[in-house]
Every structure is written in structure tokens, then in C-alpha cells.
Amino acid sequence: MAERINLKEVERKVYTSYHQDGLIDISIAFVILTFGIMMILDLGWMGGVFAVVGMSLYAAAKKTLTVPRIGFVKFAHYRAKAMQAVAIGVLSLMVLLGMLAFMQTEEGGTPPWLLFAIENHMLVIGVSVAASFCAAGYTFRTKRMYAYALLTLAIFVTGHFLYYPLHYYLILLGTLILLSGLAMVIRFIRRYPLSTTEPTGDSGNDG
């Protein structure tokens, strides 16, 4: 038995089943969509507010929709900790780049690397969002996040050559992920009807 069972596969199955409800997809789509819509309204800074709202909605929906159907599991934290370290590293790098850009601009004109990034902002944003999806795929062990990363790259690389405003691509990406998430939620609810409560005593067959 020990020869046949693969603990990594068991772990992957546990992660996959807990995140098959599509709620994480809907939350991500909500954040991307609202950011795109806020950009149209010239309120792009509100994106941060909706990110917090999206996370709160995710937690509430998980508790209401998922836990009564498939139960609750607390995962080992080593992946989350690794991701926190990566996130802190990326944020530090972004702060450093920002400071460097500010200092160089103050000294005399826009540095060439910043001009390059501004000229190719669609590619820069596309790669950043795709990298975030890959990180989410690793953390939650969900392969579809890698598919979203590819979708993001496809949309933003296309956008690089089409010259439409950024928010169109954000809304397109958000809508596609939202549709995928909604389809998953419907499938999840059909597959896992609400469970009856636990029995109060120990009973049943012995194995």
C-alpha cells in the first residue's frame, strides 16, 4: 500500500478538491474587472479597495458555499510561507525600482530602462499579472491558474500591437475568468449537495 500511495498526489488532490469551487477565480475576476471599470471612470486608485473587498467576499463565500458541502481543511503552511517570502521580495524589488526611477528622473531626465517599460507597458503588465497567476497556481496547486497566466499573456501581447486602452484588456480578461469561475461554481454545487450534519455518536462497521 505504501508503495502505491503517492503523498504528493494525495496533497495535490486535497488542494484541488478544496479549490474546485471556482470562488478564487470569481474573486480574482472581480478584482480585475472592477479595476478595469474604475479605470474607465478615472478612479483607478479604487482598485486597491476592491482587492480588499474581493478577499473578504472570498472568505465569506468559502464559509457559506464550500465548507458546508465538502468540509473544512487547514493546510500545512510551508507553501504559503514560501509565497509570503516571494511576495515580500517582489514588493521590495518594486519599491527599489520606484526609488531608483525617482532618483534618476530627479537627476536628469527619464532613464532609458523606464522609457522602455513605459513604451512596452502592456507587456510589462501582462508578464506581471501572468507571474501572479503562476504564483497563485503554485500556492493553491491549481493548474487552471497556469492557463489563466497563458490567457493573460495572449491578451496583453495582442494588446501590445493593437493600441487599445488598457482597461479594455482588463475587462476582457476579468470577464473570461469570471465566466470560468461561474461555470465551476455551478458544477461544484451540482456535484456536492448540502451535506447532512455529523452523527453525534460513534457507530458503524469496523474495517
Add this chain to the structure above:
Amino acid sequence: MTANEARDDEFPSIPKVDKIVHEPARFTIMAHLFVVESADFLFLQRQTGLTWGNLSSHISKLEAAGYVEVKKEFLDRKPHTTLQLTNKGRTAFQEYRESMKRMFSKLPR
């Protein structure tokens, strides 16, 4: 060294295998608890495919052996059971896997 002792050195005898872990349903339960920090009864039932009664019975045995810690509480006036592998259970599971691997690796192909 007797012939039996020599044989034991190279091949862990079956009676030495931890029978609590060896039972397939309990092994499956332990494998699922091994890869997470804790899980509730419903989650384990969904993952293992065991019935309430069967799962409850196996959990009782694992709890009696000190391999699983069971926390019972009421959430919204409904019984809720959270399960976690103890350090003893984690060690027993690892030892079982290693002894099985050693044993199978000695078998002729």
C-alpha cells in the same frame, strides 16, 4: 546470529508491521491527515469515500492508539469534529511507510 534473526535483519517480519496503520481505510485517513494541518469529519469523508459510521469507527481506533487528536465542538448548534494527526501518529505513519518500502524493495522482481 540465528537464521531467524538474520532473516529479520534483511526483511522486517509481517507481525512487526503496525496493524493500526496497516488497515487500508485507516492508512488512507492517515495519509490525508499527513498532508494537511487539520481537517473536519466531512472533509475526510468526502476525500476517503468512507461512510459516516465506518469513518467514525476508524477514527476511534486511531484516537485510542494516540495517532489522531479529535476535537469535538458545536457550531451553530451542530456537532463539528476536527481531526489532526498527533506527533506520535505522524511518526507511526512515516515508520510504516519506510518499513513497507524496505520490505518491498527486498522482494525479487
